[in-house]
Amino acid sequence: MRKRTLYTILAAAGILTVASCKKYLAVDSPSTVLLDDVYNSVSNTNSAIVGTYAMLIGDNGYGSRIATLFPQSGDDFRTSGDYNADDRRGISCYGASPANTDLPNCFNQLFKGIERANNCIKYIPLSKPYTSGSENDKKMMRKMLGEALTLRAQFYYEAVRNWGDLPAHFVPAADLTDPYLPRTNQDSILDHIIADLATAEELVPWRSESPDQNIRITKAAVKGLRARIALARGGYALRTASKTMERGSDYKKYYQIAMDECKDIMDHPTEHSLNPVYENLFKTLHSATRLDNEHELIFEVGAFGGNASSDSKLGYYNGMRHNASSKYGGGGGGINAIPTYFYEFDSIGDIRRDVTLNSFEIDADSKKIATTGAAMTDGKFRRSWTSIIGTAQNLAVNWPILRFADVLLMYAEADNEINGAPSATAQDALLKVRKRAYVGYESRIPAIPQDKEGFFKAIVQERLLEFGGEGIRKYDLIRWNLIAAKFAETKDKLREFMNGTGRYANVPAYIYTKAAPYAVKSSGEEMATMDLYGGAPAKVFFEPGLGTSSAPSGSGYTSKAWRASVTEDYISGDRKGYVRYFEANKKELFPIPLDAMNSNYKLEQNFGYK
Template sequence: MNSIIKRVSSVGIALTVTLLSVVGCRDYLEVQPQSQISISDAFSNVANATNAVIGVYDELMGDNGYGIRINMYYPYDSDEIIVSGNIDNGRRGIGRYQLLLTNTEIRNPFLQLYRGVEKANLCIEQIPLMPQYSNGTDAEKKELRRLHGEVLTLRAQFLFELIRNWGDVPAPMQPAYKQTDLFIAQADRDVTYAKLIEDLRLATDLVPWRTEAGTRNERVTKGAVKALRAKLALFRGGYALRSSGKMERNADYLTYYKIARDECADLLAKRGEHTLNPSFEDIWRKLTSFQYDPNGEIIFEAGAGGSNSTSDSRMGNYNGPSVNASSRYGVGGGGLLVLPNYFYAFDSTDTRRDVTVTMYAVGATNIKTPRRLGELTDGKFRKDWRNPLLPGTALNVGYNWPFIRFADVLLMFAEAENELNGAPTAAAISAFEEVRKRAYAGNTARIGTTPTTKAAFFDAIVNERYLEFGSEGIRKFDLIRWNLLAQKIQETRDKIQAIRDSKAPYNIPRYLFWRNNGEEIQWLNSFYKTTALTTAPTGWNRLDWTQHLTGNLIDGLPLHQGIARFFVTGKSELFPYDQATVDAYQGKLKQNPGY
């Protein structure tokens, strides 16, 4: 919940931002701005400049931002989670990779991201021009430099999201009022990445560490800048779909792996700022209860608030376990489905499984009932964990969206070390095992032996990130930068078929037997071992488990429910530009391959 940054709906920068949205529609050029505040007033003092920067933060959240669409539609389908239901020209079309140019779920977030870029550009230009930036009091200079670093970082986040979804996007680096043509040419993403990585180097020196700032994670701090810079460097050094229609990586990729390694190493050396929460579950309990985590594992998160579609979030209402409107928790959940192979990717003693995956729905009387194997839902943002409870039919739950956690820093460090050295170093192994040991709390002997060859350690990193970051909007983009998305989608289909057919290595029951113990579910048999039982014993209920799986989940026929049903490698790694945007550019915008 946005408890630190108070939202300002009409600040000075609004008078130019109207023109920034014209990326998709020339008619916006005729819209008159609503704000009566001039640029000079908006940047006349520190307080007004702060309000202007809050206006930049505003563009992170809401239905067209990281409140639902960018973070819960765009990252799926993958090998972990799919969107629920049959195909449509909306979120399910995105998930199944049948991306039509008229899909508004593509267009509206695209426009909001560019509004964020424009607002950031105006702040980036104006804040250093303020007299107080160079000649103010020490306190004024310190705060304005912090604001400057924040907007450099926010612009990098907006453009990063645009690049990883659309590729070579227009990348304006100055405000609209200085552009003679608002429909600027597409920029080479490598050039844009280089610019953003340099911007973040500068921002690192402008913003404070978390403990110095005295704020929560809704404002950018030094840890957030370093973590984002590492992530951008790995994407710049990774594979990407090029205009040729091929997945390619640049020859200089190790240069960027070194940047990532060094930034992560800096963070690993500052454990007083950010470190792992000892409990994986506690990360999400605190997030859904709006509590401060002294470990600072979540390094940066988008603040939600206001109970509306423009500034709040719908995590817990859209996704998570299905919750009946008449329960104490209020209606919600069911928008994302956890795939059977993902459930079985977890060891039975891995504490992440029952946090990441929910195996129940909540009924009208608050009693939980089990979900079948093809109906499992994600669990990190579940509504029934919300504290205080939010009964009724409220769409906006107030959950913040975490961009990056310290666990990500540990695994990025391990990945980069392995790539740079040709084998995992002792430091890389230590970072990797730190994440695993937390996952197996109380059973650390089960973490297994860490591989010591480059290829095997890379495979272990790929798997560990899979288990650690389920439903955090990370997996699909990781697979793209590794050029593994097509492979993992096919492996997922094969694994679900093997689960359905009870083939090795899946020794899984066809039925589970359960009963309620109060409101909770009690299981009779193991998820991981077959049973000879086919009829429920007295007092127990039978649940179809592998028996529930059908071919629809795999091949999507006839209802197009199947995983990534229309995925085509060399096309589906990027979104298309929507038709209105293409029309507005009047032939100057090159469509992405295959569309």
């Protein structure tokens, strides 16, 4: 089985892991004998590479914090609970302190991954299997070198997009003449890893040629990540020197890289294409049974082992809320939807809404019952989609790093920017994503804009609808320099929602619900079979209803605040307020953790923090 196989490799890798960071750049000197032994064997080199992959997952990687906390908040989701500068709510409210407890272990793990990759990148080309081994040995070693370059790029990209300028650390720590490195301009770091990925894509095979497809990095993953990082490099970023959001005058050079890389993936449709069933992508992440024959999932982070280091808490911390007494066990609810996000989707045709958003939860009797408007959760992660029941917190749910839909939309965005208007190919790329979303309701697909500005706005909206809950939206808004504007726009929408005005004039203040059977059918079916007073959900959520907090007497229904769940405190309160502490040109980046600052006297704190 896929997850068991990789877990076994990781367990073996534990005895061969080379030098790595205990704290930022505080490392043990590696043994030359051990390193020679590792990299002069294809099998042992493979274990070292798998040990580098291991730095992607776990509580401090994409198994929890980096995936579920770092991307909050955008105009789609936020972290539940009240603001505290020193925990996860501080991240979501853009008021994290340098002492925030959810930042330092993630920071250290990213640099630990960089260090492991650095050792692989140095020693693989020096090894006997690489220089004088059999042709098969050379092929495997080249592949693993490409994987190491790609993993280092991913670790550095994640670090840079969250902390900005950082020390450039592209050799093993043991080779540094001075372990205390100052910060390097983020553009320089991104340029370096974009160049690395150009090398890596020549070393790593396409999926169909890979001996371990669906487990390891393949050529499309390298190209797709290179496109994503190029768009970030060509986008806006918070600059240390100017203390403002800026992008370089040569940004189109990077858009061209993104367009070219995406086009190459698109030109290999037998390798990757769109899964016709949107929901199956996310069910695939929950099980060893893959429902993605089209291989839309290009790069996912594997979770396995039932522990905090190699597994994930996806579906336990985030995702659909399950009562602990249900037959599935407890979990979910750590991430809540912005209530207005529900109304961004076409109310009839867009099947993505009911996959992306849970407007119901699972009660103690294992039935579904409607939530309040402010308590909707991210729907792509659900404990009930796994086979793990009881009290376990680690559910072996993978995290999606890159999908083919993203390749299509990155291509469309880059093409539009470079050409000053979308080409026919760019328009078709956007249309392909929409056709999947509106399957069965194709007549409701919005018209594709022909002009540059209109097409860009369509891309901005489509990415909101396509990738909700996948850790993408906040970083899109930052690279477009739209984050402050979208936050202001969302606050205006929330006030209209609260007051029942504008586009929300017919949205009910309250809904009335009974528990209904939950059969783990498709999300659309489960939504349609909710028991709501007044009729089907497609009607109830779009009509004013009774407008009272009391359910009809003797009806057996329970009242749930829908529009009434949003108050001014939810919008602007000091403890509950949506993005309450965001400051443009300051809070687009996190504070560098105190632990890292104390470990390196040359580091300077990001200027938005004290």
